[in-house]
Amino acid sequence: MGDRVWVRRDDSWRPGVILCSSRSAATLRYRPAETVGTAVDTVTSHSLRPRHDEDPYLDDVPPADPDRPPPVLATRQPATSTDLRA
Numbered sequence: 001m002g003d004r005v006w007v008r009r010d011d012s013w014r015p016g017v018i019l020c021s022s023r024s025a026a027t028l029r030y031r032p033a034e035t036v037g038t039a040v041d042t043v044t045s046h047s048l049r050p051r052h053d054e055d056p057y058l059d060d061v062p063p064a065d066p067d068r069p070p071p072v073l074a075t076r077q078p079a080t081s082t083d084l085r086a
Contacts, residue, residue, distance in 0.1 A: 004051040004059065007043055015055040016048075031057060 006013040007030045016030030019040070027042045036057050054060075 006049040006051045008047040
């Protein structure tokens with residue numbers, strides 16, 4: 001998708017980019033404050049408006065490196081009876 005939008009959050013319009021959408025809602029990355037940090041949320045279409053101006057923190061983000069392996073999630077192994085004796 002990648003469409004530029006304004007999203008209504010906390011009584012203000014914030015710049016965002018659509019990640020995926022359906023007929024009734026869209027998941028987007030947006031800037032919730034005047035900082036470089038971003039958030040991801042799903043909102044209904046009544047909270048969106050087209051955005052034509054650029055946002056350097058959202059619009060110039062390079063795509064992910066396709067050759068980079070996905071991150072490995074840390075998992076905990078269940079405790080064994082040997083672990084409990086220590």
